[in-house]
Amino acid sequence: MLDKGLKTEKWTPERLAAHLKEIGADGPPPPRYVDNTITDSQKGHNGKYIKKWGTGK
Numbered sequence: 001m002l003d004k005g006l007k008t009e010k011w012t013p014e015r016l017a018a019h020l021k022e023i024g025a026d027g028p029p030p031p032r033y034v035d036n037t038i039t040d041s042q043k044g045h046n047g048k049y050i051k052k053w054g055t056g057k
Helices: 013-023
Strands: none
Touching: none
16 A cells, blocks of 8 residues: 555665765765954954944945
């Protein structure tokens, strides 16, 4: 009753490792570079971040 024509098979650890390497998922993703520096236009008189609302015009 549960068979809906789906094909299932068990993969060996070697086959799974080869498949993951083929699609590029065999390791962690590369780290993303995030620039957390505050530019001079974002600093207030006390050196803290000033949140800008809108386009700054």
